[in-house]
Amino acid sequence: MRMIRRKILGALAALPMLGLLPHGVQAQDKIVLGEINSYTRLPAFTEPYKKGWTLAVEEINAAGGINGAMLEVISRDDTGDPATAIRIAEELTTKEGAVMLFGTFLSNIGLAVADFAKQKEVLFLASEPLSDAIVWSKGNKYTYRLRPSTHMQAAMLAEQAAKLGKKRWATVAPNYAYGKDAVAAFKAELTKLQPDVEWVEEQWPPVFKIDAGSTVRALEAAKPDAIYNVTFGGDLAKFVREGSLRFLFEDRAVVSLLTGEPEYLDPLGGEAPEGWIVTGYPAVQIETEEHMAFMEAYEARWGEVPKTGSIVGYNSVLAIKAALEKAGSTDTEALLAAMEGLEVPTSPTGPFMFRAADHQSTMGAYVGLTAREDGRGHMVDWSYADGADYLPSEEDAAKMRPAE
Amino acid sequence: MGFYFAQLLTGLANASSLFLIACGLSIIFGVTRIVNFAHGSFYMVGAYLAYTLVTTLPAGIFGFWFSVIAAALIVGVVGLIIEVTILRRIYHAPELFQLVATFGVVLIFQDGVLAIWGAEDLLGPRAPGLDRAVRIMGEPIPEYDLALILIGPLVLAGIWLLFHRTRWGVLVRAATQDRDMVDALGVNQAWLFSGVFVLGAALAGLGGALQIPREAASLQMDLSVIGEAFVVVVIGGMGSVAGAFVAAVLISVLNAFAILIFPQISIVLPFVVMAVVLIVRPYGLFGKPGSEHGGAAEPEQPLRLMSSQGAMVLAALVFALALSPAVVSEFSSILLVDVMVATLFAVSLHFMMGLGGMVSFGHAAYFGVGAYAAAMTVSFLGFGMLPAMAAGPLAAAAAALFFGWFCVRLSGVYLAMLTLAAAQILWGVVFQWQDVTGGDDGILGVWPPEWASDDRVFFYVAFVACIGGIWLLRRVAHAPFGYGLRGIRDSELRAEALGMDVKLHQWMGFALAGAFAGLAGAVFAFSKGSVFPDALSIAQSVDGLMMVLLGGIHALAGPIFGAGVFVLIEDWVSRLDYWRFIFGAIILVVVLLAPDGVAGGVERLLRVLGLRRGDAA
Incomplete structure (x- = not known):
């Protein structure tokens, strides 16, 4: 009796060890994708994204999968910490049998996973991070990026900004890599188009901790003709409110990165600024056939209008599908070969491709003006800016990448 | 105007x-x-x-x-x-x-x-x-x-x-x-x-x-x-x-x-x-001397050397850990490296807090300096992994010597907050100084060299560094230097009367703890392949603090329990929806069941089960 009890207890005690054992053989009729994102740290941006890729996976599987194999995404929360993201990436590739990785939102986590992909020789599609470094200064063979980068979106805005003919510009951007890149790219592009431009003030509030009143006053003191804004999220709401209270935006042009994205524009509600030149995503107004179909399916599935993250998540899986079909296998070398110059002929935002030289996709963004109606902000006079038009030539881009 | x-x-x-x-x-x-x-x-x-x-x-x-x-x-x-x-x-x-x-x-x-x-x-x-x-x-x-x-x-x-x-x-x-x-x-x-x-x-x-x-x-x-x-x-x-x-x-x-x-x-x-x-002003602008300490705590039990049985159990556990890569999956080895790094970090913090009585809210500073020093030794100087791993603790010790000199002049919560200030200032420098530290884009490509790139081989590298570090800190705790630290913690006045240089002793204790945190940071850098300012963030300091406190500050084994429990539970629970809620609830349950930390709880459990004689209160 006693022996039996010991055995049972021993077996019970050993149960947790099961998790430590190598996993069984993967079934052949499914393809496992590993997905990592900051779900608890930034739920406002990552939840729509998750809904987007989930929808795409469901649609692909309902249509018979990829060459008969079902897609399975194992999705994990990186808790906003690059070290945790690396651990998860290890687990997804060594234990869960993921054939490739995709996802990430924060640039530092995107860079960490990209470096991991290079070391462990696994394909990584960086869906959301905007950092230029991911494909340029720190680009590598194993990493591709989907979303239009900081540089591309800044260049789209600079093109519009040059048309204003304003001379004295001030900038305000969160004090970290994204903000710095966004300001540097905008300055370079605008100076190229309008050589006489003057940069009279720059403000660098800490991200998510802006002291909006003081920042607005510092900008006001410089008496600029126009303002370039990179703040987003809670910082943007504070900046807009303090700025309009203190008449900062009266008779001044404002050019603002990402502010047209529903993730950032919706929370502003009735205080959404009017007439700002922004990049964004006017979901309900895009009337191409592909987008209407996507939007209908998305609303049916989730009961809400898609946001920028949704389209990024959806397009990520479309790109992966195209790569898997072109490669005809889940082997990393075959996938890498497929990714080079990969064309995605139809997507809700139109066709795009991955440039072989710098691994950046040509997916674009929508550029337009903000307006307010019925207590909500939206975009007017917008047009789709194809990413390909705002990238340096493939030769120039290749020069920015480290030698393999 | x-x-x-x-x-x-x-x-x-x-x-x-x-x-x-x-x-x-x-x-x-x-x-x-x-x-x-x-x-x-x-x-x-x-x-x-x-x-x-x-x-x-x-x-x-x-x-x-x-x-x-x-x-x-x-x-x-x-x-x-x-x-x-x-x-x-x-x-x-x-x-x-x-x-x-x-x-x-x-x-x-x-x-x-x-x-x-x-x-x-x-x-x-x-x-x-x-x-x-x-x-x-x-x-x-x-x-x-x-x-x-x-x-x-x-x-x-x-x-x-x-x-x-x-x-x-x-x-x-x-x-x-x-x-x-x-x-x-x-x-x-x-x-x-x-x-x-x-x-x-x-x-x-x-x-x-x-x-x-x-x-x-x-x-x-x-x-x-x-x-x-x-x-x-x-x-x-x-x-x-x-x-x-x-x-x-x-x-x-x-x-x-x-x-x-x-x-x-x-x-x-x-x-x-x-x-x-x-x-x-060591007590803030309007604080009074004596405002820095918490409530009267129970006097601590003196540390005892382990019984021979205990030592055997411990040796068996370390031995099992050493053999584990042969048995467990590749990913488990990676997870165990994370556990070992966290444990060394927690043990070094416990050395300061538990033995030295110097609470630190900014211990991640030295972890991060160690990690950055190792990463920069590789990326700027082109050295290999082993010299870089030596550079980590050295740089951390230097940073700890510098900041420690100011910190040991304070006590209680003020000391803790000055360590936090030091960590935040260092974080700010690393974050802002993009040309050298890479800013928040960090330093990439800090992977182990070819011979150690296999996860199992790297496990042994980490094993030697971390278990060796933990053993050394334990050894110091039982050496005259460790006795001195504890003496100062319990009564600064008496220690001074015995002729000890109190501040010097604390300063050296601070630096030693920093050095070992730096070692943990160096191993961390190579296990992740990249270093970001997150390594010196408040969140990292708080994690260490939680491991030490959750484990039980009064026992040498406390941080070891704490780090193991903390890392493994977080790894498991973060797979679930609303995992922070679950994690928080688990922490509260542990807190209520074992107000003396996991180590204290285990001790009491053993006593209730009759496996250990209750000679301590």
């Missing part, structure tokens, strides 16, 4: 909102000695509640101010529930243990607020009647800013009246000075503490509610405010409400002017001010 006056008013308005958060924290610490991490959560909940009330009730001046007051009162009730159900049960736990409980509350609130209010930021309406700007000396000043400038001093006056003109306030002040004496005079401490906690929570809620016209209620509110709130409390002097007001004004006005000249300064400004104040 008008411009500068307006900038001053902007700073003062910010000062008022900062003061409202900080004063509650200061009151709670002054009486209950609880370092309340959850204060930021109260602030966030206050903002969300106010948003809901303001947008539900009919708009108007009455509706707005009623909502603000109601939100504050509801947060007070939430505080009462937390105090009665959790904190009241652990007042007699070792110093700072309550901090673990409040950390659990933070996690639960984060997911709770997400579940109730959703992920999107909620921008409330402006304050009715105060929704415009008025011109003062030609400059536009928001009316609401002027209201805030009035509300801050009004609340300060209210608290002053409450503490000086009511019997309850007199008792609270008495308890701030001598809890045991108040108890001996027959005052029911339990309700006094509850009352103070409710007041503090309600003030935080009020602070949050008053932010509604200025900013959107968001899920980042709790953590973005808590650091600065602590800084304000410490600059003012723990427990001094007037001090908190002066400190809030000092920081906010300085910031308002500093960003005109040097816009990047905002990241570190509060911490630089705190460091300067603490170096000049």
Whole structure:
């Protein structure tokens, strides 16, 4: 009796060890994708994204999968910490049998996973991070990026900004890599188009901790003709409110990165600024056939209008599908070969491709003006800016990448 | 002239909102000695509640101010529930243990607020009647800013009246000075503490509610405010409400002017001010000597050498760990490396806190310096992994020697906060100095060389470094140097009378702990292949603190239990939805079941099972 009890207890005690054992053989009729994102740290941006890729996976599987194999995404929360993201990436590739990785939102986590992909020789599609470094200064063979980068979106805005003919510009951007890149790219592009431009003030509030009143006053003191804004999220709401209270935006042009994205524009509600030149995503107004179909399916599935993250998540899986079909296998070398110059002929935002030289996709963004109606902000006079038009030539881009 | 006056008013308005958060924290610490991490959560909940009330009730001046007051009162009730159900049960736990409980509350609130209010930021309406700007000396000043400038001093006056003109306030002040004496005079401490906690929570809620016209209620509110709130409390002097007001004004006005000249300064400004104040005035601006320590703790048991049985069990466990790569999966080896790194980090922090009696809120500084030193040795100097791993602890020791020299001159919470300031200043430098440290894009490509690139081989590299480090620190604990440290911790005066150089001893202890944290950081860098400023962040310091406290500060095995439990539970639980809620709940359960930490709980369990003789209380 006693022996039996010991055995049972021993077996019970050993149960947790099961998790430590190598996993069984993967079934052949499914393809496992590993997905990592900051779900608890930034739920406002990552939840729509998750809904987007989930929808795409469901649609692909309902249509018979990829060459008969079902897609399975194992999705994990990186808790906003690059070290945790690396651990998860290890687990997804060594234990869960993921054939490739995709996802990430924060640039530092995107860079960490990209470096991991290079070391462990696994394909990584960086869906959301905007950092230029991911494909340029720190680009590598194993990493591709989907979303239009900081540089591309800044260049789209600079093109519009040059048309204003304003001379004295001030900038305000969160004090970290994204903000710095966004300001540097905008300055370079605008100076190229309008050589006489003057940069009279720059403000660098800490991200998510802006002291909006003081920042607005510092900008006001410089008496600029126009303002370039990179703040987003809670910082943007504070900046807009303090700025309009203190008449900062009266008779001044404002050019603002990402502010047209529903993730950032919706929370502003009735205080959404009017007439700002922004990049964004006017979901309900895009009337191409592909987008209407996507939007209908998305609303049916989730009961809400898609946001920028949704389209990024959806397009990520479309790109992966195209790569898997072109490669005809889940082997990393075959996938890498497929990714080079990969064309995605139809997507809700139109066709795009991955440039072989710098691994950046040509997916674009929508550029337009903000307006307010019925207590909500939206975009007017917008047009789709194809990413390909705002990238340096493939030769120039290749020069920015480290030698393999 | 008008411009500068307006900038001053902007700073003062910010000062008022900062003061409202900080004063509650200061009151709670002054009486209950609880370092309340959850204060930021109260602030966030206050903002969300106010948003809901303001947008539900009919708009108007009455509706707005009623909502603000109601939100504050509801947060007070939430505080009462937390105090009665959790904190009241652990007042007699070792110093700072309550901090673990409040950390659990933070996690639960984060997911709770997400579940109730959703992920999107909620921008409330402006304050009715105060929704415009008025011109003062030609400059536009928001009316609401002027209201805030009035509300801050009004609340300060209210608290002053409450503490000086009511019997309850007199008792609270008495308890701030001598809890045991108040108890001996027959005052029911339990309700006094509850009352103070409710007041503090309600003030935080009020602070949050008053932010509604200025900013959107968001899920980042709790953590973005808590650091600065602590800084304000410490600059003012723990427990001094007037001090908190002066400190809030000092920081906010300085910031308002500093960003005109040097816009990047905002990241570190509060911490630089705190460091300067603490170096000049070791108890803050208005703090009194003796305000730095927590409640009277039970005297610690002397450390005993392990019994031979214990040593055998331990040796068997280490042996099993050494053999594990042959048995377990590749990923488990990777996870075990993470556990070992966390354990070495926690053991080094415990060496400072447990043996040295020097609490650190910024131990990640040395972990991060170690990691960066290793990474930079590879990426700039082109050295291999082993020299880089040696550079890590050396650089960390150098940093610890520098900052430690200032820190050991303080004690208690002030020392802890100066370590935090040091860590934040270092973080700011690493974050900002993009050309050298890569800024927040970090340093990539710090992977082990070919021969160690296999996960199992790297496991042994980490094993030697981490287990070796842990063994060395244990050895030091039982060496004369370790005895000296503990002697100083228990009675500085007697140690000094015995002829020991107290400060030198503590300084060296600080540096040693820093060096081993640096070693952990160096191993960490190679296990992850990249280093980011997150390695020196507050979150990293807090993780270490949680491991040490959760494990049990009084036992040498405490940090080992703590780190293992913390890393493994987090790895497991973060696969689930709403995992922060679950993780927080687990922490609370552990806290309530084992107020002496996991090590203490295991000890008691063994005693109950008759496996160990109970010769210790």
